[in-house]
Amino acid sequence: MAANKPINAFYAQSGGVTAVINTSACGVIETARRASQKNPQSIGKVFAGRNGIIGALAEDLIDTSLESDEDIARLRHTPGGAFGSCRYKLKSLEEHRAQYERLIDVFRAHDIGYFFYNGGGDSMDTAWKVSQLSEKLGYPLVCVGIPKTVDNDLPHTDTCPGFGSVAKYVATSMREAGYDVASMAKTSTKIFVLEVMGRHAGWITAACGLASEAEGEPPHILLLPEIPFDEARFLARVADCVKRYDYCTIAVSEGLHDAAGNFISDMGGKDAFGHAQLGGVGQIVAQLIKDRLGYKYHWALADYLQRSARHIASKTDTDQAYALGQAAVELALAGRNAVMPGIVRLADAPYRWEIGVADLKDIANIERKMPRDFISDDGFQITKKCRDYLAPLIEGEDYPPYRGGLPDYIRLKNISIPQKLAAFKA
Amino acid sequence: MAANKPINAFYAQSGGVTAVINTSACGVIETARRASQKNPQSIGKVFAGRNGIIGALAEDLIDTSLESDEDIARLRHTPGGAFGSCRYKLKSLEEHRAQYERLIDVFRAHDIGYFFYNGGGDSMDTAWKVSQLSEKLGYPLVCVGIPKTVDNDLPHTDTCPGFGSVAKYVATSMREAGYDVASMAKTSTKIFVLEVMGRHAGWITAACGLASEAEGEPPHILLLPEIPFDEARFLARVADCVKRYDYCTIAVSEGLHDAAGNFISDMGGKDAFGHAQLGGVGQIVAQLIKDRLGYKYHWALADYLQRSARHIASKTDTDQAYALGQAAVELALAGRNAVMPGIVRLADAPYRWEIGVADLKDIANIERKMPRDFISDDGFQITKKCRDYLAPLIEGEDYPPYRGGLPDYIRLKNISIPQKLAAFKA
Secondary structure: OOOOOOOEEEEEEOOOOOOOHHHHHHHHHHHHHHHHHHOOOOOOOEEEEOOOHHHHHOOOEEEHHHOOHHHHHHHOOOOOOOOOOOOOOOOOOOOOHHHHHHHHHHHHHOOEEEEEEEEOHHHHHHHHHHHHHHHHOOOOOEEEEEEOOOOOOOOOOOOOOOHHHHHHHHHHHHHHHHHHHHHHOOOOOOEEEEEEOOOOOOHHHHHHHHHOOOOOOOOOEEEOOOOOOOHHHHHHHHHHHHHHHOOEEEEEEOOOEOOOOOEHHHHOOEOOOOOEOOOOHHHHHHHHHHHHHOOOEEEEEOOHHHHHOHHHOEHHHHHHHHHHHHHHHHHHHOOOOOEEEEEEEEEOOOOEEEEEEEEHHHHOOOOOOOOHHHEOOOOOOEOHHHHHHHHHHHOOEOOOOEEOOEEOOOOOOOOEOOOOOOOOOO | OOOOOOOEEEEEEOOOOOOOHHHHHHHHHHHHHHHHHHOOOOOOOEEEEOOOHHHHHOOOEEEHHHOOHHHHHHHOOOOOOOOOOOOOOOOOOOOOHHHHHHHHHHHHHOOEEEEEEEEOHHHHHHHHHHHHHHHHOOOOOEEEEEEOOOOOOOOOOOOOOOHHHHHHHHHHHHHHHHHHHHHHOOOOOOEEEEEEOOOOOOHHHHHHHHHOOOOOOOOOEEEOOOOOOOHHHHHHHHHHHHHHHOOEEEEEEOOOEOOOOOEHHHHOOEOOOOOEOOOOHHHHHHHHHHHHHOOOEEEEEOOHHHHHOHHHOEHHHHHHHHHHHHHHHHHHHOOOOOEEEEEEEEEOOOOEEEEEEEEHHHHOOOOOOOOHHHEOOOOOOEOHHHHHHHHHHHOOEOOOOEEOOEEOOOOOOOOEOOOOOOOOOO
């Protein structure tokens, strides 16, 4: 690295984006700018990978220093991934050593000594591998992971940025749709099904349960991926619910499966073109009720709306997303390599938290499941313990600014720096 | 009617509910309370039909005077229909004269001289018929309709309460999902489809178009029910869009149909149980793209979420919903029979409006369609004229209060008054 030049940073977004991943990006960039203003030698520019780590491999680096302070501040309330993300997992060092070496080459060419990787479990694994290789190659690099996943499945952090806002969105939507169905049940729709994300873990489905504060309030049934789907038991519960309340509202995880592990979504028959229908477990479950019990249904598929709903983000979530971006830079400047800042819960109510630090090697590829005691014995509801855990994560509103009746989000200029290396063939 | 007793009012909610139909109810009840406080002879109690007009036929009348002022005030920000609604259309006077006479019997038994019917075109028709019969039977009744429909298809009003909030929700959701897809397009999802309501008119689909403020911004394609679906033209447009922007976002009306008038949703093949699949035109369109062009897709079905999303209601919409409830009572107290208050637009920007009055006979069963010059020549976008019409309707935020991270909505006590009549067999 050239002497007397401050060390630059590389930041990349990875995997499915969220309503608050840009909030972490804002935390990274603003903290780096503050540090640089205080001491120009501490940190140089922050380059962002265009479309995530692919941008590093392709030497397509966005110069965030060309964005105004005002525009970077607006990142804080803008959903999606401002620099582009990617679903691209670097393989093992043995299989794809050339890719890792390419990363180091690109970092070396642009005086990059800080590597911030904002993603889920796979990304923490990649960041850890990069940290190991840089040591082996004798290239000084400080690698810091920044947690992000709506799935809430990273270990060693109380929660993951992105989850709290999805949780607030689905619980609010469930409550609102519940008021709607209750009004219509006498002569029309008696069943409402909301399908939500979470292929392997039921955190988002569980969060729907927060909408209910008393016996009989929607949602009446949660179908979690942790509990194998039992058609007879489910239908009996629906019938009982309609008998008691005249309607029944259900939140179902896209990952619902039977006792043999088959996804219910794969059982949906064929579409117009003869293909097996993927997705749509919400409709399958609703249609099952119609066929067996005869009730009229409606169903909704939140899909990307749930993870991009910045308009109803949780304040807890945005605060934590920013704080983790900030902490990542502070850790890097302190020379802490191969770590990930996380959230440590100090108290449930009122919720108090602080930033902790975990080693990347302890994060990589470990999925945090919902504890069984977060789910009621019958499998259809969440327990008080689960509620106590989830409740603070949706606390607080953090509305974006509006213009013309719509949230006023930012699109950055995203200008790349000149390339210095030959093209790379993976 | 007993002498010296103030005249009571009957209020009923009808058809699909909205995020703001309770706002109109709040306007009715609060205005009646204020009038009664000023002059106890002017108006008595407001009774609400449990589950709409069915409550009148069944003599199941909710006594709203048993609800506190505070709880009635909370109706203003509570979605759904607080007293229950119904999909039940009274037939013609000739066919079902007994039902109309029953209504008059119930009104007579409970000293009801004001009839407020809060609904869409069918309900305005019913209110008009009731007004005619009461004259024939010599029972003094003042019938006032209060417009409500997310479909925005009533004539003689600039817009219908409920529509502006759906419009704000779908445009916001489209914008947010657009930011998400744009981030993912490089290596993953290139196509996003949002299916919205509007079986016969494309107002809600058109509102999605507000999310786009410049060439290339989502949504890239609107599929309106006014424009017959042309598969080849559509696929060519999608391919062109992906070529230009690397992704394509689409809003589609549930009522999309082909040139022969067949709903595209009916072409979706069979479900797991061999039934024709209803709904899901969003998935059909997305799957078509996947099959013909090979792009990975996501799709969302907003369903009831869109019409119950009080958390992102339009301030214009809530102001108008309340004002129309208030105007209905003022018109009734002034003895104006067989009318409906509506919104008269005075100016686009800044938007100015006032309350107008239309005759129920001019409203009944007339659907207001989108004008052709609101749709671009190619049929895939809205025009500036449409944008100028729609923009003010989503202006302003009117957030509900939150408690524990969720909107704090009210469930009323809804206590019925004692019945006086024998049961009625329809």
